[in-house]
């Protein structure tokens with residue numbers, strides 16, 4: 001088994017366009033060209049190493065000489081010509097590896113052959129691998145032939161470094177860009193070979209091989225061969241991890257957990273363990289970087305195709321990613337990137353790595369701190385917004401609303417204010433704070449308040465008219481009292497009436513709705529009426545009567561539901 005299997009790289013080298021892995025955009029075009037006989041005289045195949053450039057060149061050479069071409073443009077792989085190709089004895093294919101044969105003599109030897117037309121078949125194919133390695137002289141010698149090629153000659157130039165090809169050559173070639181082969185394509189190809197060869201392969205193991213091959217199928221096949229060479233007929237994850245000098249996924253998952261838990265001691269021990277196993281700091285942290293990148297991908301929607309991990313591990317990534325926020329991930333990637341940049345220059349690479357690990361353990365602290373700071377800032381902003389309005393903080397509103405909810409049905413404002421007195425003690429503190437903020441109001445708020453300010457002169461004018469027209473004839477004692485005691489304006493939106501006794505106050509309150517309507521009709525709208533009697537200390541009265549009244553007025557404007565509530569409970573004097 002061992003002996004026969006070491007050849008899988010060659011054995012499973014694709015012999016038809018359809019079996020080329022991951023390059024269908026190129027093989028489809030080539031098949032069409034073969035079928036329609038629209039061949040270019042020169043092709044340039046570019047792309048990373050080991051992705052099928054030379055393989056495709058050989059299949060093309062075979063196809064254009066095939067005697068019984070398949071309907072879809074594939075070589076039949078059975079005719080005489082195909083047979084000679086398969087057995088490596090065709091006279092119509094010439095390969096030059098410019099990496100080792102790059103002198104002008106090598107090119108001349110090749111060019112000399114071109115003069116002879118094919119003895120069998122239609123085309124002679126010249127494949128020059130690593131064409132960018134040709135010396136300048138060799139390039140020039142070749143250019144002549146490329147400018148005037150005989151019709152039976154097809155050139156296929158292959159290179160991993162397209163930018164090194166001079167424009168005069170580029171312009172004469174049809175250019176085909178080969179892809180890096182995706183991990184999943186390599187994995188499924190290795191799975192296919194495993195099935196064909198009765199090899200028990202673990203998907204996770206094939207994934208590791210594919211990743212190690214870095215997009216090159218040829219490398220993947222070589223690694224696969226090597227592993228099978230050791231283990232006979234199985235490819236296990238454990239064996240592959242050990243033999244390819246790969247750090248196990250488990251290490252990374254564990255590392256992330258420790259970092260997230262800020263467990264500096266444990267993460268340093270993990271690193272020590274890896275050092276003892278022969279890995280260095282860069283190997284570990286660059287692997288961790290890749291791992292975190294995968295976690296980020298797992299968090300994003302619709303990025304599944306970017307996640308090159310085995311199906312069996314995908315869930316684990318998704319689960320772990322749930323617990324990490326993006327700030328954590330991005331900060332970690334940033335730290336790891338910085339680590340990598342300065343790794344080579346650092347004199348003590350172990351310490352350098354340990355510092356990076358410690359930094360990683362501090363990310364969560366930084367995030368928590370930023371969060372706390374933001375919360376405080378937000379809270380401060382909200383508080384400011386609420387208190388700078390000529391209203392109240394939510395808290396006070398809530399308490400007042402509650403008080404109203406709980407108050408028994410009363411028919412006038414006065415009673416309502418009285419009920420609100422119970423709120424007074426609760427809100428006293430907030431109030432004083434609030435007043436402070438009010439005095440520090442912004443210009444905007446000041447501007448707004450200006451509109452609300454009562455035009456005092458006009459108010460008195462209208463009051464006198466009202467007293468004359470509506471009160472004088474009906475309630476002379478009230479009239480006398482009110483003429484005697486001019487109202488006061490304790491603040492921008494309050495009017496305070498003083499009465500000699502509670503009876504007068506009550507009479508006024510009964511008719512307050514009408515008075516308010518009268519004032520509103522004359523466009524005096526933003527004011528709150530407070531009433532008091534001289535029987536109790538004026539100072540104390542104003543203290544608690546002023547505030548709830550203005551608050552209530554404000555609340556009504558701000559919260560229509562409150563008004564409905566008042567109506568429902570029969571509390572509103574305006575009814």
Ligand SMILES: [Zn+2]
Pocket residue numbers: 065066067068069075076077078079080081082083
């Ligand atoms: Zn054939």
